[in-house]
Amino acid sequence: MPPLDASSAISTPVDLFDDAVVADPYPTYAELRALGPVVYLERAQTWALPQYASVKAALSDPDTFSSVNGLHLNPEGNQWVTANSVLATDGLEHARLKRVLSKELAPRAIKDLGDDLRARADALVAGLAERESFDAVRDLAAPYVTDVIFELMGLPDVDPGDLMKQIESVFDTFGAPNPRVYAGLPAAQAMFEFLQTVATRENVRPGSWLAAAHAAADRGEIAEHECVMTMAAYLTAGMDTTIHSIATAVHHLTADPEQWKLVRNGDASYEALFGETLRYDAPIQGFGRRVTADTKIGDVTVPAGDQVWLMFGSSGRDTDKWGPDADRFDVRRPGTDQHLALGFGAHLCAGNHLALMEFDAIFTALGKHCPNLAADPDTAPERVLNNVLRVWDRVTVRPQG
Template sequence: MTESAISQPVSGPSSPLDLFGDEVLADPYPAYAELRALGPAVYAERLNAWVLPRYDSVKAALLDPETFSSVNGLHLNPEGNQWVTAGSVLAADGLEHARLRRVLSKQLAPRAIRDLADSLRARADELVVSLADRDSFDAVTDLAAPYVTGVILELMGLPHVDGSGLVKQVESVFDTFAAPNPRVYAGLPAAQAMFEFLQTVATRDNVSPDSWLGAAHAAADRGEIAEIECVMTMAAYTTAGMDTTIHAIATAVQMLTSDREQWELVRDGKVPYEALFGETLRYEAPIQGFGRRVMRETTVGDATIPEGAQVWLMFGSSGRDEAKWGADADVFDVRRPDAADHLALGFGTHLCAGNHLALMEFDAVFGALARHFPGLAPDPAAPPTRVLNNVLRIWDRVNVLTRP
């Protein structure tokens, strides 16, 4: 074992891998396979935490919040748990989680999202048409980011606000979930800046009453949440629903344009957009992992995890688990019949509340691309590039040709 913070003997397999090191973040999947081979739970010496790399162990933990709690456990560092997500719906369990989630339950219900379908498709069509006079565009900065940011700000009740800076702030917030490293501490000020932005613009006088923020303020008026929880609620949904969808859309564009057959299946309607959505999230989970706090000693495979220990749920690894997905787990295929089983958006009580909205955004964006750019192809002059983030799989750019 390496010289790291092990305060008690470890019972079970262990590994010296640093999941948040640059080399692993650049291409995490070989490291994930190595961890899956060791067992369903592995002590990560460099992180002073247990990691769950297999599909079954991640799913079981998500279904057992009494043992694997989100409270004071989402981040693998104390500063993040205390300053970034404490008191939010993301970092709550049980009745407290239900209370906070209820604030936007009506707005995020499937029926409410279906009612948005026409406006979401019209917005996507307008944006894609605006790119028609170009020979190429960047699927991140020209398509996914402005589309998703515009949708989220309008639903929040802030369509008049410039949210261009929010994307980078949210990226930095995700950096704070990791075990301590320079990216964690660089991200903490960005998290504070996001809270200050929301506190400044998300006032009662600045939002429409029929918006997400309007619903949060109404809940505060009814005494269902505290006034300060309005901003915490919006911060949680902004963090969970913005960059994740942006980079999932960019990943789908990158994969479809690099495999003509896959693009034609989607473009020609031979597979539904739900299939593209599920396979994209399975293949490359936008959020690669989240933490949990173990509330009582528990056994996972050959590992005994003590009370109080931290666990990292490896969503990205679960999507490549051969035991679940077969020998072609590392292959992107929109025809995969069980892709919807992915865990990229959580499961159980912590299933992402915005999953229906994200699916509708996929439907709108790729429907518009299919109509206006049937020949969409990668730009050989500008290969896709990434930005390293502790938790998100982020694209810096994904340039594509409109008329190859």
Template sequence: MSVTVISLDIDLFSDGALLDPWPLYRRIRDAGPVVFLSRLGVWAMGRYGPVRAALRDWETYSSAQGIALNPVANGTTEGRLLTSDPPEHDTLRSVLAHRLLPRQLRDVGQTVARRAEELVEGLVERGEFDAVPDLAQALPLGVVLDLIGLPQDGRDEILRWADGAFSASGPEGPRTSEGLALLEEQFQYLITRATRDQLAPGSMGWAIYQAADEGRIDAKSILPLMSAYLTAGLDTTVNAIGNAVYYFAHNPGQWDLVRQNPEIVANAFNEVLRVESPVQFFTRVTTREVDVEGVRLPEGARVMMMYASANRDERRWENPATFDVRRNAAEHIAFGHGVHGCAGQALARIEGHAILQSLAKRVARFEVSAPERRINQLIRGFKSLPTVVQAL
């Protein structure tokens, strides 16, 4: 017997909701396994079990019609990894996926560890810094852009464009329009300035062009692939590092556990990603009528897969709002799940672990003041996080 469909009249994209989404996510989870959001005209999955199962089932929950909440963004991002299904998705992913496997990143890992040590040592010597631009952005920005092989010209705009590209996934409105304009600026940069002749030989960007030359991908896929790796390769790591500083500042006992037990750094990073998932949601479109724990979703339904809500689902996690580095958080879905699991997650982990390991050697306590959150329709993190550290 089907369960009665629950419809909620809530605004997930007001300033207040973007700054503190957790009460609304709880309402969605409590209402049912999947609920209809009347203001948006879409469905929402907020519980861990249904979201994880749906992400595994790409044949029923398709990405090929885009992952955003507006048609312009879905049209603009057509042909990306996130907006394609197998076999096209597998072909596009194969161009660079092998370069992002853990075993292929060993040499990169050594470089990342060295850069993290140098960066953290300098910041701890200063004693006071902004943990977003000075720490969270500084390491991933240099690492990722070097891997892609971008010229120095234009690098100072990359994060602004990435921020806009993510926010463009929201519902129609001023913020979405601003995001789409920034996404167009990124495209123009890739077309006119980060051109083939400006990319470092042997880099990831160079490999994308080579794949087109060899006929492995269509030439029309070059720009979407470049944009995808340029956008998705930064924000998850940047926001996770900023969130880590914030949470350890407010939970000093948890930081003591990390300092005293360096072997739990990887688990601590997972817990940061679980409790504050940088990516809040992506959408999928159903290819058939499907039953979700008794609720019937029609064919053609656009469904918000709410990663951040699922990672705080009381049905899966005990005391989910509590930050606990001893928790086994390995099954979080902050990086997605299934065929669309983040291709760069191994690199993100290398960067996040390196920063935490370097900090654990040098910092006894963090103090943060006047944190300023970014208001972005898809990504959750800080714009500024003034930080004072007490050195060991």
């Protein structure tokens, strides 16, 4: 075994989950990146990987950087929230669980959804275009995404409002212990109870994602408790991530009308807009892993059993990867599809094709009905603090400028 040289490691008292850091994490991320590829976070008792290269290397080596018992920076989250889920398994277990989701989310499975997604977006945006102003979160992204995902999941009629709050809190449980983590744990419990009592075989729509999860359990491909975790994966992974990335794109395009013009005129594709939005402001700012063997990162050996925090949000602003203007939002930036905000490798986001289709549908409709879309000068955008999600409370815009 190589000698542990953790003494040569740089450690910092920075709390990544502190309110002020969560509100504007990018200056702190720049400080951490300058310290090296791996930095010890004293409060979280975890190694942070702030640079693009170190995050990508860890994602490329799931045998060493395990998702089992490693995603959350607190034991309760690892034991009660994601254990036995597709996110928190490795190797063959992970492949078996992912197969059930991928069958529904692969490009060939969703290729016929395009017309429906565009029609829904068109109808919603045509209505919003009549207003003097609207909120890109509550009026646009949230109703659109919940409508689409609840329909595909085959959920019976439920009030999306309550569920959305719960799901947002579930993301809080990934952080290092703080009040948001402990408020999130009961929310996760409530979400599982909802799935167990409401999303039953009898209640879900035949032919839907959830019906397919139940059918996989009936065939013995997954166990009953894994079925609940599979349903939870759709619910947690597929909603806030997309909602807040749409709102982020609206915010940046209206903050810089030149960028909106490029997108509206087709000089930058919706795919480029999607990539640049996720690079600039990763909806999930970080997730953990547990190191399975003493592992050298730069000059430091991280001991087996320790956790690392993969800083997706920081990796998107790394000037070594993106150049000196990494802090600028630019839909013409080359290579934005190389961002890590959808993960990479074995755990690459299963819903990335669907998220892009939703983006395409929304911005096609905005280009058609709101060509002069502009920020509302009377209402500043506001955020909600979350341990890992970049959540918008509101992004108010004027559809006709």
